[in-house]
Amino acid sequence: MNAKTMTLPLLVALVSGMSQARAAPVLAPELASFAVLGASTVTNTGATELIGNLGVSPGSAIPGFFGTLENDGPGTFTGAPHQADAFAGTAHIQLANMKADLGLLGPLKWLGAELGGLTLAPGIYSVLAGGNLTGTLTLDGAGDANAFWVFLVPSTLITAAGSVVDVIHAGAGAGLYWNVGSSATLGANSTFEGNILAGASISMGDGVTLSCGRALAHTGAVTMIHDTVNSADCAGTGEEGSNGLNGGVSAVVPEPETYALMLAGLGALCLVARGRRPRATAR
Numbered sequence: 240m241n242a243k244t245m246t247l248p249l250l251v252a253l254v255s256g257m258s259q260a261r262a263a264p265v266l267a268p269e270l271a272s273f274a275v276l277g278a279s280t281v282t283n284t285g286a287t288e289l290i291g292n293l294g295v296s297p298g299s300a301i302p303g304f305f306g307t308l309e310n311d312g313p314g315t316f317t318g319a320p321h322q323a324d325a326f327a328g329t330a331h332i333q334l335a336n337m338k339a340d341l342g343l344l345g346p347l348k349w350l351g352a353e354l355g356g357l358t359l360a361p362g363i364y365s366v367l368a369g370g371n372l373t374g375t376l377t378l379d380g381a382g383d384a385n386a387f388w389v390f391l392v393p394s395t396l397i398t399a400a401g402s403v404v405d406v407i408h409a410g411a412g413a414g415l416y417w418n419v420g421s422s423a424t425l426g427a428n429s430t431f432e433g434n435i436l437a438g439a440s441i442s443m444g445d446g447v448t449l450s451c452g453r454a455l456a457h458t459g460a461v462t463m464i465h466d467t468v469n470s471a472d473c474a475g476t477g478e479e480g481s482n483g484l485n486g487g488v489s490a491v492v493p494e495p496e497t498y499a500l501m502l503a504g505l506g507a508l509c510l511v512a513r514g515r516r517p518r519a520t521a522r
Contacts, residue, residue: 264337270330270337278458281294281301285445287464287466293316303463317471335457342391344389344391347363352366361380362389364388365393366390368393370419375402375404384410386412400444405430421439423437426447434452437457446466454468
């Protein structure tokens with residue numbers, strides 16, 4: 240086999256391996272603007288604070304917030320209200336599409352039902368049956384500014400009171416998505432991170448903090464009690480950048496095997512080039 244014949248397959252393999260770099264999921268712009276989006280209704284009790292838009296579709300009621308049609312407080316939000324309008328309807332369609340897209344991602348890493356006590360690298364995780372969190376779940380980006388995690392939870396997601404999702408060593412392009420088949424329930428005083436995309440409803444106990452993400456319910460209600468949802472600024476922890484975990488940035492994340500393939504291909508190309516050097520003529 241001559242040098243040309245050897246070089247072409249190596250180049251094809253190298254380019255093919257590089258094309259397998261995985262792109263982080265991205266929320267569509269209307270959907271990304273919401274801190275909270277419900278389907279049937281959004282209700283609140285207590286001084287809840289939202290950073291981002293607040294909306295509902297196809298339902299229309301949002302009691303418990305100043306600035307809505309009800310305007311009855313005491314909850315507040317920094318964005319715009321969208322109650323059964325075209326903007327909320329578009330975002331609701333985008334939510335359905337995003338849930339479907341997340342469900343097609345792979346390859347999967349499998350987890351048991353209990354997430355507490357785990358430290359997980361970036362990846363796409365499928366949780367067997369319902370997911371539970373008691374204690375702390377640590378997500379370690381290992382210095383990758385574009386690290387992302389996707390959790391596929393086929394039924395319910397339930398966190399115990401005081402539970403924590405802690406994202407460390409990530410950056411401005413990081414993303415975190417919880418694709419929940421039915422309903423998500425966050426226990427009182429939980430500290431949670433990422434975008435919750437629930438097939439049915441989302442319920443937050445008293446004093447929940449949802450950072451760097453959103454509460455998005457596909458068919459049911461979102462219920463809050465003196466909670467905080469921040470969809471905009473994730474720089475407060477010092478671990479994420481201004482867009483970290485909120486789905487607002489698209490990033491390409493090379494798989495580890497991509498680097499290995501590149502190195503192997505470059506090494507083989509060097510050997511081919513070396514073999515093509517002109518040899519000295521014997522005298």
